Amino acid sequence: MSDIETRSRPRWIRPMEPRSPDEVHRQATPLELFFDLVFVVAIAQAASALHHGVAEGHAVESLVSYGIVFFAVWWAWMNFTWFASGYDNGDVPYRIFVFIQMTGALIMASGVEPLFLHHDFSVTVFGYVVMRVANVTQYLRAAYADPVHRPATLRYAIGIGLAQVGWVLMLFLPPQWQLRYFILGVIIELLVPIWAKRASPTAWHADHIRERYGLFNIIVLGETILSTSMAIQTVSNEGILNASLITTIAGSLLIAYSMWWLYFYQPADHLVESLHDALIWGYGHFFIYSATAAVGAGLAVVIDQITHHAEISTVGAGLAVALPVSVYVFSLWILHEHPNAEHFIDRLLHPIIMVLILLTPFTGQAVLLTGILLVFLVAVRLVRHLE
Numbered sequence: 001m002s003d004i005e006t007r008s009r010p011r012w013i014r015p016m017e018p019r020s021p022d023e024v025h026r027q028a029t030p031l032e033l034f035f036d037l038v039f040v041v042a043i044a045q046a047a048s049a050l051h052h053g054v055a056e057g058h059a060v061e062s063l064v065s066y067g068i069v070f071f072a073v074w075w076a077w078m079n080f081t082w083f084a085s086g087y088d089n090g091d092v093p094y095r096i097f098v099f100i101q102m103t104g105a106l107i108m109a110s111g112v113e114p115l116f117l118h119h120d121f122s123v124t125v126f127g128y129v130v131m132r133v134a135n136v137t138q139y140l141r142a143a144y145a146d147p148v149h150r151p152a153t154l155r156y157a158i159g160i161g162l163a164q165v166g167w168v169l170m171l172f173l174p175p176q177w178q179l180r181y182f183i184l185g186v187i188i189e190l191l192v193p194i195w196a197k198r199a200s201p202t203a204w205h206a207d208h209i210r211e212r213y214g215l216f217n218i219i220v221l222g223e224t225i226l227s228t229s230m231a232i233q234t235v236s237n238e239g240i241l242n243a244s245l246i247t248t249i250a251g252s253l254l255i256a257y258s259m260w261w262l263y264f265y266q267p268a269d270h271l272v273e274s275l276h277d278a279l280i281w282g283y284g285h286f287f288i289y290s291a292t293a294a295v296g297a298g299l300a301v302v303i304d305q306i307t308h309h310a311e312i313s314t315v316g317a318g319l320a321v322a323l324p325v326s327v328y329v330f331s332l333w334i335l336h337e338h339p340n341a342e343h344f345i346d347r348l349l350h351p352i353i354m355v356l357i358l359l360t361p362f363t364g365q366a367v368l369l370t371g372i373l374l375v376f377l378v379a380v381r382l383v384r385h386l387e
Contacts (some may be wrong), residue, residue, distance in 0.1 A: 104130030151199035159192035223296025254371025294324035318361025
């Protein structure tokens with residue numbers, strides 16, 4: 001009986017043994033897609049809070065809070081994805097612990113507003129700890145069933161567990177110390193996988209990892225689509241139809257479609273061949289994902305500014321779009337283009353487009369011109385890819 005047939009049969013408990021990295025037709029499971037769907041809620045809350053914070057003139061404070069929330073969302077998602085790539089056995093306990101992680105994500109989402117408005121970490125930390133403690137339990141199961149990789153899985157369990165103790169202790173610090181402590185906690189969290197994999201790298205499936213990252217990118221792009229829909233709805237419900245809204249809608253669509261195209265126009269097979277490359281590629285997606293969601297928030301700010309619902313200038317609203325789009329373009333260049341760039345176009349095109357995008361807010365048509373620049377970048381990339 002094949003491995004796929006075995007996993008498709010309902011079983012209460014199975015040993016959490018490693019899955020083969022050479023497994024054929026390895027795809028995202030319905031549970032993984034459900035997991036992503038729940039995380040959309042947390043991302044939407046963070047993007048919405050960023051939108052309102054920037055629109056009300058609190059850009060710096062909102063960006064700090066957004067970075068904190070998005071790190072928690074991204075890091076919990078990434079750790080689950082890599083664990084599932086190696087150990088998803090589909091039994092009942094595995095699914096229950098995944099549900100617990102999803103519940104933690106929902107709790108964390110409910111803490112976004114207190115964090116943005118009052119710098120209150122308590123609900124966000126509680127939701128994050130719920131997610132990570134469930135992850136620790138999964139690693140302990142893997143350590144019990146997989147003696148070959150036990151040193152690594154035990155290190156994961158110990159490192160993640162101690163990090164959660166640290167996050168809880170952070171809540172008892174004075175507010176002025178919490179942000180500094182947060183930075184230290186992030187460093188510790190990032191070092192745990194590096195420390196664990198030095199013991200005995202756990203199994204992972206390259207095709208599965210690439211698919212999971214691509215699917216999550218599509219989900220995050222939904223924030224940009226949502227903002228475009230808001231602009232169209234404004235025209236429909238309020239009867240406001242002017243040149244600025246029309247160009248914003250057109251530019252939003254060009255931005256969303258181009259961001260998708262730039263990410264998926266060529267396979268990422270050569271980028272995730274070794275564990276070292278895969279980790280760099282995976283960590284680098286923090287900037288891709290956070291920038292993508294921030295683009296959606298920025299587009300919402302532009303709509304508010306056009307309809308006189310924002311306390312921000314036209315240039316400021318344009319920067320709310322141009323800055324995250326530039327981060328997205330630069331991050332894709334670093335992760336996808338730069339590693340194998342041979343021609344000067346491949347080495348310089350993305351940085352040049354990034355600089356031009358950063359200038360668009362000073363033209364009064366940041367969204368439309370940013371969309372046009374991204375379409376140009378897509379066209380050049382396609383031509384270069386076909387050569």
